[in-house]
Amino acid sequence: MVAYRLEMRVAVVTFPGSNCDMDAVHALGVLGAHVWTTWYANDTLTSAGRAPDAVVIPGGFSYGDYLRCGALAARSPVMGAVRAFATAGGPVIGICNGFQVLTEAGLLPGQLVRNAELEFRCEDVHLRVERSDLPFTRRARAGQVLRLPIAHAEGRYFADRETVDRLRGEGRVVFRYVDATGEQTSEANVNGSVDAIAGVVNERGNVLGMMPHPERAVEALLMDDRRSGSDGGREDGRFILGSLLDAALHAR
Amino acid sequence: MTDDLRVRAATFGLTPEEFDEVVRRLGRQPNALEAAMFGALWSEHCGYKNSKPLLRRLPTKGPQVIQGPGENAGVVDIGEGWGVAFKMESHNHPSAVEPVQGAATGVGGILRDIFAMGARPFATLNALRFGELGEERNRYLLSGVVHGIALYGNAIGVPTVGGEVEVNACFGENPLVNVMALGLLRHDELQKGTVGAPGNRLFYVGSKTGRDGLGGAVFASADLSGSSSADRPAVQVGDPFMEKLLLEACLEAYGAGLVAGVQDMGAAGLTSSVGEMAHRAGFGVDFHVDKVPTREAGMTPLEVMLSESQERMVVSAAPGKETELLALLAKWELDAVEVATVADHGRFKVFERGELKADLPVAALNEPPEYVREGLEDPRIVAARERDLADLPDLKDPAGALLTLLASPTVASKLPIYRQFDHQVMTNTVVVPGAADAAVLRVKGSRLGVAATVDCNSRYVYLDPELGAMHAVAEAARNLSCVGALPLAVTDNLNFGNPTSPGVYYQLEKAVAGLARACVALDTPVTGGNVSLYNEYAAPDGRRAIHPTPTVGMVGVLADVSCHATQGLKRVGDALVLVGRVAGTLGASEYLHRLHGLEAGAPPPIDLVEEAKVQAVVRGLIADGLCDTAHDASQGGLAVALAEMVLAGGPGSAGLRADLGAGHGAAELLFGEGGARVVLAVTDENVAEAVARCEAVGVPAAVVGRSGGEAFELSAAGKTVKLTVAELRTAHTGTFERALGAKQA
Secondary structure, three states, X not given: OOOOOOXXXXXXXXXXXXXXXXXXXXXXXXXXXXXXXXXXXOOOOOEOOEOOOEEEEOOEOOOOOOOOOOOOHHHOHHHXXXXXXXXXXXXXXXXXXXXXXXXXXXXXOOEEEOOOOOOOEEEEXXXXXXXXXXXXXXXXXXXXXXXXXXXXXXXXXXXXXXXHHHHHHOOOEEEXXXXXXXXXXXXXXXXXXXXXXXXXEOOOOOEEEEOOOHHHOOOOOOOEOOOOOOOOOOOOHHHHHHHHHHHHHHHO | OHHHHHHHHXXXXXXXXXXXHHHHHHOOOOOHHHHHHHHHHOOHHHHOOOOHXXXXXXXXXXXXXXXXXXXXXXEEEEEOOEXXXXXXXXXXXXXXXXXXXXXXXXXXXHHHHHHOOOOEEEEEEEEEEEOOOOOHHHHHHHHHHHHHHHHHHHHHOOOEEEEEEEEOHHHOOOOEEEEEEEEEEEHHHOOOOOOOOOOOEEEEEEOOEOOOOOOHHHHHOOOOOHHHHHHHHHOOOOOHHHHHHHHHHHHHHHHOOOEEEEEEOOOOHHHHHHHHHHHHHOOEEEEEHHHOOEOOOOOOHHHHHHOOOOOEEEEEEOOOOHHHHHHHHHHOOOOEEEEEEEEOOOEEEEEEOOEEEXXXXXXXXXXXXXXXXXXXXXXXXXXXXXXXOOOOOOOOOHHHHHHHHHHOOOOOOOHHHHOOOOOOOOOOEEEOOOOOOOEEEEOOOOOOEEEEEEEOOHHHHHHOHXXXXXXXHHHHHHHHHHHOOEEEEEEEEEEOOOOOOHHHHHHHHHHHHHHHHHHHHOOOOEEEEEEEOOOEEEEXXXXXXXXXXXXXEEEEEEOOOOOOOEOOOOOOOOEEEEEOOOOOEOXXXXXXXXXXXXXXOOOOOOOHHHHHHHHHHHHHHHHOOOOOEEEEOOOOHHHHHHHHHHHOOOOOOOOEEEEOOOOXXXXXXXXXXXXXXXXXXXXXXXXXXXXXXXXHOOOOEEEEEEEOOOEEEEEEOOEEEEEEHHHHHHHHHHHHHXXXXXXXX
């Protein structure tokens, strides 16, 4: 466990249908952060008058998601505060439904659409870290393969060719779905995302959206005997959430 | 006029004789609303009129039981001030008519039962039964039910962590969808389904009331027939988002001390929830039906009182806290309306705009007549059980037989099913589906683990109801023991045919007797459950009952969750230790069914004393860190169990080599079932200790092989099965991939 001398402060946004908010709170707590939840109807992220160092938009079904995923949540009061936080350069990570909310809010490009196989998938995937110079990836190295769980029905990243070319050119694809050896294959691209994209950042590099769940992989006790074999990786979420906490400390 | 209602009462589920009983208890004729309210609460689903005299034979007490039968769910003590609320319920008939919503609302309903107890739901399991998967309609039902469970559970954010699937032609018309839910609570957080005291105000919370699900309790208690697709309006539509709001709001309200009592509206809607809450408290209510929020104008009091619209709760506010409660519910954007006040008159009075529409004694409403019938076993089943199995052809191709059994739906990998379920949300899942004999969850903030399983071999119960039900309990306890958990308590879901048939009543009576015997022997009291009757299908010789299926849901505890076991082989060179007797029997086996097309013979005999000893010794080895790999031999016998241990080892995992000796026929050794048998994989340094501990308590134990090598090589009575791991895997994974139309992995 990382012990910080200074306590990192993280706000986790709770929409009425968020269901990974407490998982994010727990995981960040395990990593030593001071975490609170912010109700979506609030227009501030502060707790007891103090601003957070980082913001997490967690997974779930923010507003039931009977419309497009994240569409209603993106227009809720708290998102104004998230936008202002991001504009000021604060690190924001949207996980799963949080990624959907960030694209709907226009903070990230592209869309998350129905998985190619049209069904919900909950399983471990391998991700290749494409950049290690971001506040979300500094604990990893470029090219490193992480193992993280996914749990979504609408996680297939889609954007028009121009946008995808730009993302590639600007190095804004942070994670790609790969096989255990780090190779891009059609089988490893679990939801059929364009260019196997699993996570992207904004231009400034401080807003990340990703479909896999790092908060589900910070404790070795969980997920014993993962189907994909016992090749470790039960704590690979620490590379991402730990980097976030490091960055938040650095920024302060 | 009166005779007319006596006849029409049948549409509310009341027989003419029951109608006469209502008249006798009221001392007058009921009106239509009153008759309908009686009909709903006297249905089997709510009133257990056919099963209650039998259910009283089940053991329900023990030091571990915090809440026994009679509430929304049972609660068991797991130590350190923690309790687990758990219950299983069926949604068979709705799922037959509309599989997606039928299954989805089944999940929603059982979750409400859990958080009505003050517990936060933290896992569900399901026990599913379908007709043979060669038929398109059965695949449609399977796919729909799986989708429905995923739709609801994934959205609300409660992990689906385990389950079982059986496939048999008898479930073709009438699939079984049993869902078990577990919730976690501190002992002092327990809530009750009570109206509280006179003067308390009752609030209606959640979705508006519609005409959907009208008469569902009666529907659930009627047999399905060709006209059932016309019953579609009796199936409700689920809204997991609304339920998520209800869940969070209720838990927040309990924590703030705003609630005196709470219950969900399940079968028979407002009538059963308010009626049962009043009955438990021993008081009455003045209920104002016109206050109930409705989805459409013009609903009659009868429609409102019997609607089974989903995602609705009744909350009795703590006196003086009404305003606070309403403010909290408003924060969660929930409709909340005061609909009743508690009174000491002991009557359920329904008013519409001040006019009295129904006036019923609460006790009479909640105490339906009970029927004790004469059971008589169907002679066709007697003949099937007593069939001479000596004329079976010899086992010529043991490798082919093993592959056939691995592809049998009961045994085959359920990966294409459970990968559609979020089994990780809440980050407590220690052992995932498919990795062990039971699911294991950690309890945050403690070292405790909770294990859960659902089990029933319906063919065993069909061929011998008492013995079969004992096996269901024994197997559930064995599955918990194989992950290292101490079995604590049971919730049962009794799925049977029409109880007025002597053959079915015999099955029900004997199965309950078997449950009772095994639950006493294994110290796992029953804390509640559900009864689903009238499950039938059309056979060439007329309508027949499904295989009797008393599904057992069992909860256990691990004192230290880091000491648990899974079934996959983990190292090359581990000794494979067989705990228990080596040979099983072929009666009622998967082998007979899938290789010889026979559902015949007596199920294996059971020795509950030996069962308890085997389980205790396995638990001890796991808890003491001497063993991390255990798997019981059930359907398909030791050959299937050993193959599953290889398959659960992950891709590229090693094989094994084992020899079961020559003391019996090859078929009995390889594929025989029954008895308390567990295979452990133990490192060399611990083998002597493991075997010695077994022998010390008089349990046979022997090293039968070792993990490792490229292939799966198993010998018995001079015959050898030699297969590659890839061949095993192909057989094991293909069945449900094909059935669900998924691409080949």
